[in-house]
Amino acid sequence: MIGVTVPSFGVEREYVDRARLTESEEALVLKMARNRGIEEVAKIRTYNMFPTPFRGIAVHGPDQIEGREVSHRVFSVSYRKWLEPGAKPGKDDLLMGDFWAGRAKVVKKTILRHGKDEFRIATPREISVEVCESVLAHLLDGRYRLGPAVEEKMMDGVDWLKPLHFGKWKDLISAGYGHKNKGSGFFDLQIKVVGKELTIEQVFQAIP
Incomplete structure (x- = not known):
């Protein structure tokens, strides 16, 4: 189940019930995102890795829109407590406490229109x-x-x-x-x- 999305300080939060970050955990994740080049954060969310019991974290930068194309940077973060026992960071991962991550990636979507409505798809x-x-x-x-x-x-x-x-x-x-x-x-x-x-x-x- 998705938790209530709470806008705060311009950042949208979307946490699933079994993966809620505390203020201090969130601050650390956002610090990692800045370290990897995401200075402005639009959204931070957590998600279930079905069908496993594990969970993950994603930090999204603001959308950049050019014509029909929408792109933004996504920074995926692993949290030791939410993964399988023995999980560990990769050689080049950024590590802070129990959190680690690789580099941010660019995600692109395409805008489709139907009447006055817009939809974003892969x-x-x-x-x-x-x-x-x-x-x-x-x-x-x-x-x-x-x-x-x-x-x-x-x-x-x-x-x-x-x-x-x-x-x-x-x-x-x-x-x-x-x-x-x-x-x-x-x-x-x-x-x-x-x-x-x-x-x-x-x-x-x-x-x-």
Whole structure:
């Protein structure tokens, strides 16, 4: 379960119930982030590493928007108490107390639009933004059919407002969507488009 997001001093906090940082722990993590070049922090969050019982920490820098592309730096931190026994930092990791981390990485996303709404997804794979937006619109508006291999009941858990990624493989489009219940995994829809007809041929669900 995700804890309440608490904005404070311009930093958004999003902690899962089993991974809440104290003020002193948080201060140390933010110090590490600054050491690795993230001077301005937009968000700090913790997350479950399903299906294991382990947990992690991520510090996000502010978004940089250029056209359809959104990028920001992410700094992932390991906490000894939240990992498997014997876990230890790598040779080049930054170590402070029971926390360690490598270097910050740049994460890129693409903006899709539907009417006045905007959605951010992972960079599309082998598919244009225009096709992604067309498929997005069909799914949001309910303009699709279910193939014989898809159970209608399974679709009840799909959160159409949480697109994650779009890609293409051969003649199928893969669309990832979040679950309506946080922490309940995500769905991967295998879609076939013929003319203006969109059919969801298969649905795979990843369950934590």
